[in-house]
Amino acid sequence: MIVRSILENDDRPLMKQSTVFAYSRDQFRQTVDEALAIARRVGASDAGAEVSEGVGLSVSVRKGELENVERNRDKSLGVTVYVGQRRGNASTSDFSRLAIEQTVQAAYDIARFTAEDPAAGLPDEADVARAAAAERDLDLFHPWVIDAEAAATLALRCEAAAMATDRRITNSEGAAVSAQQSHFFMGNTRGFRGGYASSRHSLSVAPIASRRMHKGEPDMQRDYWYSSMRDARELAAPEAVGRYAAERALSRLASRSVGTCEVPVLFESTLAAGLLGAYVQATSGGSLYRKASFLEGTLGQQALAPHLDLREDPHVIKGKGSAPFDDEGVATRSRSVVEAGVVQGYFLSSYSSRKLGMKTTGHAGGSHNLTLTSRLTRAGDDLDAMLRKLHRGLFVIELMGQGVNYVTGDYSRGAAGFWVDGGKIVHPVHEVTIAGNLREMLRDIVALGADTYTYGSKTLGSMLIERMKVAGA
Numbered sequence: 001m002i003v004r005s006i007l008e009n010d011d012r013p014l015m016k017q018s019t020v021f022a023y024s025r026d027q028f029r030q031t032v033d034e035a036l037a038i039a040r041r042v043g044a045s046d047a048g049a050e051v052s053e054g055v056g057l058s059v060s061v062r063k064g065e066l067e068n069v070e071r072n073r074d075k076s077l078g079v080t081v082y083v084g085q086r087r088g089n090a091s092t093s094d095f096s097r098l099a100i101e102q103t104v105q106a107a108y109d110i111a112r113f114t115a116e117d118p119a120a121g122l123p124d125e126a127d128v129a130r131a132a133a134a135e136r137d138l139d140l141f142h143p144w145v146i147d148a149e150a151a152a153t154l155a156l157r158c159e160a161a162a163m164a165t166d167r168r169i170t171n172s173e174g175a176a177v178s179a180q181q182s183h184f185f186m187g188n189t190r191g192f193r194g195g196y197a198s199s200r201h202s203l204s205v206a207p208i209a210s211r212r213m214h215k216g217e218p219d220m221q222r223d224y225w226y227s228s229m230r231d232a233r234e235l236a237a238p239e240a241v242g243r244y245a246a247e248r249a250l251s252r253l254a255s256r257s258v259g260t261c262e263v264p265v266l267f268e269s270t271l272a273a274g275l276l277g278a279y280v281q282a283t284s285g286g287s288l289y290r291k292a293s294f295l296e297g298t299l300g301q302q303a304l305a306p307h308l309d310l311r312e313d314p315h316v317i318k319g320k321g322s323a324p325f326d327d328e329g330v331a332t333r334s335r336s337v338v339e340a341g342v343v344q345g346y347f348l349s350s351y352s353s354r355k356l357g358m359k360t361t362g363h364a365g366g367s368h369n370l371t372l373t374s375r376l377t378r379a380g381d382d383l384d385a386m387l388r389k390l391h392r393g394l395f396v397i398e399l400m401g402q403g404v405n406y407v408t409g410d411y412s413r414g415a416a417g418f419w420v421d422g423g424k425i426v427h428p429v430h431e432v433t434i435a436g437n438l439r440e441m442l443r444d445i446v447a448l449g450a451d452t453y454t455y456g457s458k459t460l461g462s463m464l465i466e467r468m469k470v471a472g473a
Helices: 025-042 097-112 148-166 238-251 271-281 285-289 349-358 383-390 438-443
Strands: 046-062 065-083 087-091 169-188 195-210 218-222 224-231 261-267 307-314 335-339 371-376 393-400 408-420 424-437 445-448 453-454 458-460 463-471
Touching: 025 046, 025 097, 025 169, 025 195, 046 148, 065 097, 065 148, 065 335, 087 097, 148 169, 148 195, 148 238, 169 238, 218 238, 218 285, 224 238, 238 438, 261 271, 261 383, 271 371, 271 393, 271 453, 271 458, 271 463, 285 349, 335 371, 371 445, 383 393, 383 445, 383 463, 408 438, 424 438, 438 445
Parallel strands: 261 393, 371 458
Antiparallel strands: 046 065, 046 169, 065 087, 169 195, 195 218, 195 224, 261 463, 307 335, 307 371, 393 408, 408 424, 424 463, 445 463, 453 458
16 A cells, blocks of 8 residues: 655665764674673673664654654663572663773672572573574664754655645644664673664654534544654655555544444454464463463463464564564574464563473564464455455454453453444444453454554454454443
8 A cells, every 4th residue: 555665766875884883893792792701700600791872863743844853872781690590780871991890790799689589590502592593684774864854854745745635634743754773782601692783764644634513513533654664765655654644534534433232343454463462472471470361371272263373483584573583692483383273382581481491482572573374364355355254343443541451361442443334334433442351352363354564573464353342332
C-alpha cells in the first residue's frame, strides 16, 4: 500500500561509521579490555563490560509550523562484577582511566555486600558467540545524512498531505521525523568480544478528522501512521504516510457503539503483533521461573491453534530484530519456536535458564525476528478475504488500556474498529470493550491473513479469533 521510497530520487551517499561517532570500535574495545583487566586486579572472579554511544536527531512539526528539534548524543560504560555468585553493577558516562577504575571498584564493592544468588554468573563459555559468529555482518547500520531543516521539510510534507486529503481533516497532533544511530562493544572474562553499529529511522503523523453532527456537537476521530526502517532510503514517502493516516482517521467518523455480544473478532496485523507479544512474554524465562505465566509448563504441549507455526530468525539482513548475539554475548540461532501449535522452546537468558534448570536460548534482551504463519493461509487471503471469513463480528484497529493479566491470561481492552456483517464493513465502532482469556484466544485463532506486516521484530498478518465477548452499549 505505501511503497514509494522517501528518498527515491536521493542518491546522496550514506555516512561511514567513522564520521558519525566520536569514538571508534577500537577505542571501545580498549575501554572494555581495560575495565575487565581492572576487575580482575581488584579481585573479581568474573566480569563483563559494555560501552555504547548513540547519536540522533528528532524533529516534530504541527499545523505547518516547527514545534521541536532535539539532538541527542549519549555514551555509557556499564560494568558487571561477580564475586563468586554475588553480582554488582555500576555505570558511568566518563571514559577516563580514573572513571573506569572508580566504576569497576563501585561494582566490586556492591558485589561484595550482595547476597549470593546460585543462578548468577556469566554465560557458559560453550554458549558465547565466537569469532565469525560474533562478527557476523547483518547490514544493520545505515546512518542518515539529514539536518534539522531537511527533517522538518519531510515532516511538513507528511502533515500537509494528511491535511490536504479531505476538508474534514481539520486538525493534527503533528508529524515527526527521527534519525537514530548507535554502536556498542561488549566483552567478558569468559572470552567474548563483540559489537556492532545499528540505525533506526522513522516518519510519523497523527491527523484528526471531524464533522458536525445533527445536534451541532463535533464528531472527532484521530488516527496515526508511520514508517520505520534501518535504512532511510526504504522509508515510505511522506505524502503516502500522510494520506494513509488521514484515510484511517476519516474512516472512523460516525463511530458508534454496539450491543453486548459474543462474536468473532478480527485483529488488524499491527494489533495481532501485540497478541504474539503476549505469547512471547508468557513463555519468557522471567515469567516462567517466577511461576507468573498462564503458559507455565507448556513446553511440548499445545499452546496455539494446530495450524500455526512460529519461527525465529535472528540473522535476517537489515531485520529490525536481527542480532548475531544477545545482550549477554550468547550466540543467536534460527529455530522453530512453535510447530503445529506445539511449544518447541521458551525464550531464556542465562539467568532464567539456570533458574529453570535448562539451557539459555540466547534471549537476554528479547526475541529476534519472529514470524507467525498459518498452514491454512492462501495467497489471496488479503484483508477483504479476512473480512469475509469474519462474516459477522468486530474488526479491531485500535486497542486502549493495559488490561492483560499474564498470570491468569485474562484479557480485557478498550477497542475501536468496524462492525462487519456479511463480510462487509457496516459502520465504525468505538467505546467498546473486548474480553477473553489469552490461553483460549491463542488456541482459538482460526485464520491468519496474507496481509503480513512487520511490527518491530514480529511479522504476521491479520488474526481472526473464533469468539470473544464484546461489551458495548
